[in-house]
Amino acid sequence: MEKKTFAQKVDAFLMKDETFILLIMGAAAAIFAGTFMYIKFGTGAFNDIAIVQMLRDGLDGGDFAAAAGFAAGFLIARVLEGPLVGILDIGGSLMTGVGIGIPALLLSMGVTMPFDNILFALVTGAVIGLVLGAVIIGIRKLVPDGVAVGGTSIMMGAGNATGRYLGPMIIVAACQYNVWAGIGSIIGGAIFYKLGKEMTGGAILGAMILGAFFL
Template identity: 60%
Template sequence: MKNSKINAFLMSPAAFPLLLGVVAASVVAGTHMFITTGSGAFNDIYVVQMLQAGLDTGDYAAAAGFAAGFLIARVLEGPLVGLLDLGGSIMTGVGIGIPAVMLASGIRWPLESFVASLGLGLIIGVVLGCIIMLIRKLMPAGMGSLGTDVMMGAGNKTGQYLGPLIVLSAIGYSIPAGVGAFVGAAISYWFKKPVAGGAILGAMILGALIPVAG
């Protein structure tokens, strides 16, 4: 009975903003890690480089304009097609666009604190979720799918080319990590799974078991 109530709530419209808030919190926390440590951002390499260029030069126009545009487009697209692209809306828009706008405005402290970044992401995600549900309610009958029913990452072709790059990077780090990345990538390819994921797992496992510098 308890599980059925939980499942019913998770499938209700009221749960959508909360779930989106949790996702956004993790992504903004990843951006915090990138700003403070240089790694951890949840995004494509070229998008992260836009933010890095802003951190290096103080000019966040490219990151803010590109990523914020993605956010607006995906928020409007979601209720129309019934599918919210988490890559464009949360990873790019919330993870890069909003932080870039904040940094350009001189607002740094929420992004330099891990706890504050989690709270910031949660608030942004909940607000976006409420906006999307409001658009859904106000949409005229017969337009689009009348609701955002699915959250997913639409993905793109760039991820297909990360596997070999990860293997090469792992080899440069250490020989065991490189061997693990190669084996993991081969296993993933055999089972028709993402090669990048297998390479990362393989490098992490063998690199931790045999910590030998390359």
């Protein structure tokens, strides 16, 4: 029996259904906790300003209809879409749905316990992630073979083709913002380019790392 390398063991672990659910639980817990931070301290939400403002309007005026309707609708659509195309849209399903939609629904019903402290928020987010992950895997297993991944290559191709042109723009923007962020962006982009990866990710990570140290 051939002995597997560490990389092969990691790949095998990441391809398990249980691992997907664990990852969703962790992401959902963090995002829900971010919303808790926003409600308590005014910062920390993982979302676009316009979408967070819907929640802010509900907190200020007591009407959560806009946030709940918009964000929860996104969540349902993305959960149904994920198993069919093979990609889970983190922005629509978790950041918008779990981070804004579900909190708005809970607050509209007067349920405030998940927002009383950070532990409650983390546990609530993890439970939500567990349910979402189980639903997605369940749908994927029920879909007939040959149907489940029909749109994956199209979505991945479109994302990569568009994203690769953003690298130089991100580097220029980082240089305009701050010299350290610019240097980090250049170094990160160059490393990713050398490794054959999309330089956009390297430019963003480089700017964030040096920016965190020197800003």
